[in-house]
Amino acid sequence: MDRGETSLEPHAAAPRCKGPCMIAPVRAVLRLRRRVCVLRKRRLLQPGAGADAGSGAARPSGSPGALRPDLHQPKFFTFDGLAELSSRTPRKRRRRSRVVLYPETSRKYRPRGEHRSRAQRCLLLLVAIVGFQILNAIENLDDNAQRYDLDGLEKALQRAVFGQPAAVSHIMTLLRDYLATHVHSRPLLLALHGPSGVGKSHVGRLLARHFRSVLEDDALVLQYHAGHHCPDPRAAQDCREELRRRVADVVSQAEEEEKTPLLVLDEAELLPSAMLDELYGLLQPQLSHHFHNAIYVLLSGAGGAEITHYVLQNASRTLLPRSGDSARSPQAPAEEELRSRLQTLLVQEHPLWQAAAIVPFLLLDKPDVVNCFREEMAGEGFFPEQALAERLAEQLSYYHVAGHEFATTGCKQVVAKVNVLQHRSAHTGY
Structure with a gap:
């Protein structure tokens, strides 16, 4: 037995497994692993092993330390030395292909599948038509408001009504918003409240005169005085039917002429409950559409005592802006507070006032x-x-x-x- 074989015997014997957990395949794997480690250490420790392996020359079989090729040269495992690992040339990386660019002088065409379809053109045409209709509708809103000459009405009210700039401003704001279009879901109900002599009836007369002038038809303006047209409270049912008939005639004629009528009811606090119920029914959206296009102005002294008490209690501060002041002054919260208190008081008498726009007239x-x-x-x-x-x-x-x-x-x-x-x-x- 030569030197290589005598040196392998002590190390080749694998320790036997004394426990019952070790089985035959595991012992074989461990034995093979130990043998490979020993061969690798022996090859690296031998002098000149790396040089001989690099030059390809083999030692003679009789020289000491020479291993038989059939026993010591593995057929399935190769162990490269440190010199061989360092002398290997690095593998060249594969260069990625560059992006194909179109020449600058050539014409570029989209693929056939990415051309715009006719549906997109139809969609753009539809958007253009809708935008034109919206613009036309906005212009029509301006034309509809100009028909009633609201600027002239505002100047007339400011010139003839004294001490009520906030009430005039609020009335004009409500009229501008309502008359901006001819189609509505419900009528506009203005309720002018205040003590005696503050200008409620005067404003009602000015509104009636102005609308008769711009509408060019006296039949589209209805002035109803409770003390004159229905003086007897016992005939409330007859007055109710008469009021409904007159209102129906006015709104029907206004619908034919595509105009907004005005209905002024003075001394509304004298109206019986049956007539208030009738007015409340005329404001409901369940009625025909021509009943929705109308302006009701109720002139009432109800709540005058509340307004008087509120003004005297807050006399130390200017409640509402006077002539020449801004319409939206710091006193606007006081105005809103007065409207809220007044509406809460009036709703207790009849639900009609819940649907009304309350406009208080001060002392x-x-x-x-x-x-x-x-x-x-x-x-x-x-x-x-x-x-x-x-x-x-x-x-x-x-x-x-x-x-x-x-x-x-x-x-x-x-x-x-x-x-x-x-x-x-x-x-x-x-």
């Missing part, structure tokens, strides 16, 4: 009463002298609170005072 200050005298004097042919108007205003009674003088009856007695002045001048030759 008039003394300078506003003086302006009322001057306006009435000019209308009766007198020179509107400031000193004379102030002397006439001194004859009225006022609430004196926090430096303000609020007229208890507003401008209610202005017409009577001016008539007395006219009668005296006729006898004295003034």
Whole structure:
């Protein structure tokens, strides 16, 4: 036995497994692994083994340390030395193919499957048509509002109604929003509330006069006075049927002419419950569409005591903007608070006021009463002298609170005072 064989015997014997867990395949794998490790260590430790392996020369079989090729050269495992591993040339990486670009001089065509279909063109045409219809509708809204000359109405109200700039501004805002289109889901109900003499009936007359002028048809403006048209409360059912018939005639004619009618009901606090029920039924969306296109203006003294109490209680601060002030001033929350309190009070009497836009009219200050005298004097042919108007205003009674003088009856007695002045001048030759 040569040197290589004598050196393998002590290490080739694998320890026997004493436990029952080891089986034959596992012992074979362990034995093979140990033998491979021993061969690898022997080959690396022998001097000149790496050089001989690199040059391909084999030792003679009789030289010491030479291994027989059939026993010591593995057929299925190769062990490269450190020199061989370092002398190997690195594998070249495969270069990725470059992106194919079109020449600059050639024409580029889309693939046939990516051409735009006709459906996309139809969609673009549809979008253009819808946009044109929307633009046309916006222009029609402006044209519909211009028919009623709301700018002229606002100027007339600001010039003729004294001490109520916030109420006038709120009325015009509601009218502009409603008259912007001819098609509506329900009528517009304006409820003007306030004590006597603050200008509610005057505003109702100005609205009726303006709408008669712009609509060019007196039949499209209905003025209903509760004390005149239905003086007997016992005939409430007959008044109810008459009111429904007159309203139906007005809205039917207005629908034929494609116009918005105006219906003014003065002294609404005198209307019996049956007529309030009828008005509430006219506001419901279940009725025919021509009933939805109408403007109702209710002039009522209901809630006048609440407004008077609120104004006197908050007289230390300016509740609402006066003439020349901004419509949306810091006092706007006070106005909203007054509307909310007033509506809560009125809803307890009838649910009609829940659907109404409440517009409170405040007490008039003394300078506003003086302006009322001057306006009435000019209308009766007198020179509107400031000193004379102030002397006439001194004859009225006022609430004196926090430096303000609020007229208890507003401008209610202005017409009577001016008539007395006219009668005296006729006898004295003034």
